[in-house]
Amino acid sequence: xxxxxxxxxxxxxxxxxxxxxxxAYENTAFxxxxxxxxxxxxxxALLIAIRPDVSEKKEGxxxxxxxxxxxxxxxxxxxxxxxxxxxxxxxASKPLGRLYFGRGTxxxxxx
Amino acid sequence: xxxxxxxxxxEVTEMGQEVTLRCKPISGHNSLFWYRQTMMRGLELxxxxxxxxxxxxxxxxxxxxxxxxxNASFSTLKIQPxxxxxxxxxxxxxxxxxxxxxxxxxxxRLTVT
Numbered sequence: 001x002x003x004x005x006x007x008x009x010x011x012x013x014x015x016x017x018x019x020x021x022x023x024a025y026e027n028t029a030f031x032x033x034x035x036x037x038x039x040x041x042x043x044x045a046l047l048i049a050i051r052p053d054v055s056e057k058k059e060g061x062x063x064x065x066x067x068x069x070x071x072x073x074x075x076x077x078x079x080x081x082x083x084x085x086x087x088x089x090x091x092a093s094k095p096l097g098r099l100y101f102g103r104g105t106x107x108x109x110x111x
Numbered sequence: 112x113x114x115x116x117x118x119x120x121x122e123v124t125e126m127g128q129e130v131t132l133r134c135k136p137i138s139g140h141n142s143l144f145w146y147r148q149t150m151m152r153g154l155e156l157x158x159x160x161x162x163x164x165x166x167x168x169x170x171x172x173x174x175x176x177x178x179x180x181x182n183a184s185f186s187t188l189k190i191q192p193x194x195x196x197x198x199x200x201x202x203x204x205x206x207x208x209x210x211x212x213x214x215x216x217x218x219x220r221l222t223v224t
Contacts, residue, residue: 032211034211034212036215041217042217042218043115043202043204043215043216043217043218044154044202044215045215046212046213046214049211049212089154093211096208096209096211098144098156098159098167099144099156099213101153101154102153103153104153104154
């Protein structure tokens with residue numbers, strides 16, 4: 001049973017465009033929602049994370065939007081660049097517990 | 112800091128052989144996680160340790176898989192006997208007790224022929 005559902009599975013965006021990846025969860029005990037970025041041949045690396053007490057967090061071109069009532073959160077990549085081409089994973093965890101990962105989104109940014 | 116260290120980076124073995132994957136966590140990190148990544152199933156948590164004690168091994172596929180953490184600086188994941196369906200990338204990740212952020216190692220790509 002997938003605790004965190006992620007969509008789309010793959011995404012193609014033109015350089016300069018906005019990339020949007022969505023995730024949904026069911027367990028209201030989750031209190032930490034990170035996004036990980038993975039390049040080919042590398043391990044996933046933390047990109048940005050949010051706690052449920054805020055609805056949005058922005059770091060540079062990356063923004064997490066969080067909707068607690070809908071139990072959804074999304075990653076927005078503004079001004080997408082070819083260097084952003086990677087696989088993105090959303091995840092969720094209970095307080096200091098294990099992470100539950102989504103299935104991943106393969107993002108390709110065309111120059 | 113060197114980050115999470117995994118060895119070997121690549122392993123090719125024949126079906127039926129024993130395989131041992133190794134992980135050295137970041138110093139001071141109290142929890143260690145073993146993941147398996149495949150195209151079909153994504154990132155799966157196999158087992159995790161806290162202060163060297165296994166906390167949740169419900170993700171371990173079957174008795175062929177075993178993991179140990181004899182001390183705070185070292186963990187192993189063993190597959191005996193290995194099967195072609197075990198082919199995957201295996202990641203180790205560690206986290207400090209007071210933090211949420213998991214740091215992943217570079218992974219071990221296992222191919223079982």
